[in-house]
Amino acid sequence: MTDNAATAATEPAPTSGIAAQAARRRTFAVISHPDAGKSTLTEALALHARAITEAGAVHGKAGRRATVSDWMEMEKARGISITSTVLQFPYRDAVINLLDTPGHADFSEDTYRVLTAVDSAVMLIDAAKGLEPQTLKLFQVCKHRGIPIITVINKWDRPGRHALELIDEINTRIGLRPTPLTWPVGIAGDFHGVLDRRTGDFIRFTRTAGGATIAPEEHIAAADAHAAAGVDWDTAVEESELLSADGADYDREDYLAGRSSPLLFTSAALNFGVNQLLDVLVGLAPAPSGGRDADGNSRPCEAPFSAFVFKVQAGMDSAHRDRIAYARVYSGTFERGEVLTHAGTGKPFVTKYAQSVFGQQRGTLDTAWPGDVIGLANAAALRPGDTLYRDEPVQYPPIPSFSPEHFAVARGTDPSKHKQFRRGIEQLAQEGVVQVLRSDRRGDQAPVLAAVGPMQFEVAxxxxxxxxxxxxxxxxxxxxxxxxxxxxxxxxxNQQFSAEVLTRTDGVRLALFSTPWRLQTFIRENPAVQLESLVAAEG
Known part of the structure; x- marks a missing residue:
């Protein structure tokens, strides 16, 4: 190994209070294809950090608990994540800000918004399926944004592909060199534990009932591991030596530069390997280092307070009908009650109702530091992409919109609820649930909803x-x-066949075409008309 988790402890300690608090933070997102076990892993991490006492079982099963990160009724019914959530909890001397993201491709916009607010990502891969389309797309987003990635091969307790085959696929298909920190002892479906490639020890796991509690683990010295695991240990050692001979050992510089990815093997459902992932996140993942403004200038953590709103969510508490704006702190110290400035409008914003967020649960938040995510309640004036600051002005880059591919006219079914209809459509647009388009021809009572995927319409x-x-x-x-x-x-x-122009809520005019072929024909026949693509996630 050229580096290990102990390196972080040997680096000089930050001298200022803000820098010291920022150094404790790890703010990351978990990304994956649907059904790779992302929400299960999210909850397993919270369980191992003692933030919860019992993990929820697979959601959607009658009589079983839903995961803490999936709280919307549609999520519980379908057993999928359709909105991002924030979980903050302490682990050892660190503070973890874990942003769980929707896995379904229809909610790519929500995932992209989350990825504007993190310092690193955990890319979760199903041991049987390997790299899947949504995983590939989200990897490209991370690559474009320069987000370092830790890779986790999940579901090793089930039959799957060979570990070396998965390593080769990652390297070949996306050009990211995996550098395993743990290696499985036992083939997929027969998971005894892992070889810790940093220490040489065998970490043996023991199952618990339903995986609802932390799986006990035993650290066995290499000299005694064969007696404990037999030929499976010998195979793991041989394969680990092959990896070293091939140069697949962890290198911090390569990891932070996005050329390589530390890799671990887990079974999130059984809570196997989760402790190791937490330790790696604390030891290796980068701490907050400030942010870059819209002009590309760096704003250090020690600068006066600034934060970036990456998500607005309503419906978290049916009794109060309020909205929560999630803001990532980039610099300075946040104190509840202070008056901030909205960079876009120059108007003051009072933070009396600042909250900490743990899934659907909320509590009063008095102080926050760089890397933390704060929840601002009753934030009707805030939109995703807004910047808040104190004293020293700053404007962070806006969040690009995806190009929608599905369009539908929305009409209220009850004429007596005209005002509620308009307010509701406006709120969906402000939160980014869907894009809302209008035209004089269609009128306010027939707005057009535009979405990346049809499931967004179901949510709306x-x-x-x-x-x-x-x-x-x-x-x-x-x-x-x-x-x-x-x-x-x-x-x-508007005079063309199979085309129509509508105006989005933010004032952008969008020309809609029936098919990509019709668009290409129009461009070829009308070269003087300038049409621009919307900014895509991949940049």
Whole structure:
């Protein structure tokens, strides 16, 4: 090994209070393809950090608890994550800010917003399926943003592919060199424990009932490991030596530069290997280092307070109907009650109702430091992409929008709830649940909802009915692609076959076309009309 988790402890300790607090923080997201075990891993991490006493079983099963990070009724019913959540908890001397993200591709925009607020990511891979489409897409987002990645091969307690085959696939398909820190003892489906490649020890795991509690682990010296695990230990040692001979040992510089990825093997459902992941996050993952503003200038952690709003969520508490704006602290110290400045409007923003967030649970938050995520209640003035600061002005880069591929006209089913309908549609747009488009031709009572995936429409319909008391129906429109168009070309595009121009809530004019082929034909026949692509996640 060229580096290990102990390195962080030997580095000079920060001298200022802010820098010292920032050095304790680890702010990261868990990304994966749907059903790779992301929410289960999220809860297992909280369990091992003693933030909860019992892990929820697979959600959606009758009579079983749902995971703490999946709290919306639709999430519980479907057994998938459809919105991002924040879990903050202490572990050893560190403070973990874990951002759980939706796995489903239909909610890529929400995941992208979360990835603007983290310092590192855990990429979760199913041992049987390897790299999957959504994993690949999210990896490209991390690569584009320069986010270091720790890779976790999950579900090793189930039949799956060979470990070396998975390592080779990651290296070959995405050019990220895996550097395993642990290596499985036993093939996929027969998981005894792991070889800790940093110490040479055998870490043997013991199952617990339903994986609901922390799995006991026993550290066995290498000299005694063969007696404990037999030929499985010998195979693990041989394969580990092959990895070293191939140069697959951890290197901190390569990891932080995004050229390599520390890798571990786990079974999140059984809580196997979770302690090792927590230790790696604390020991190796980067601490907050400030942020870069919209002009590319660095703002250090010690600068006056600044934070970036990456998500707005309503419906967390049905009794209060409030909205929570999630803001990542980039610099300075946050004190509840102080008056901040909204960078976009220059108006003051009072933080009387600041909260800490743990899934759906909330508590009063008095102080926060760089890397922390604060929840600002009743934040009607805040939108994803907003910047808040104190004393020294700063504006962080806005969050790009995805190009929608699904479009539908929304109409209220109850004419007497006209005001609720308008407020509800406006709220969905502000939160980024869907993009909302309008035109004079269609009028305010028939806005067009635009989405990356159709499941966003299901969320919009559900929330309009259950939270916003304004049920709607949706009528699908025959469009598949959108491009930004200038004001002078609007009338011309509206005269074209299978095309229409609508204006998004933020004022951007979008030309909608029925198919990609129709768009290409229009571009070829009308070269003078300037159409621009919306910014995609991959950059």
């Amino acid at each position: 319909v559900h929330r309009m009915a259950t939270e916003l008391s304004a049920p709607i129906t949706l009528e699908a429109l025959p469009y598949q692609v959108a491009r930004v168009v200038s004001a002078e070309d609007v009338d011309f595009v």
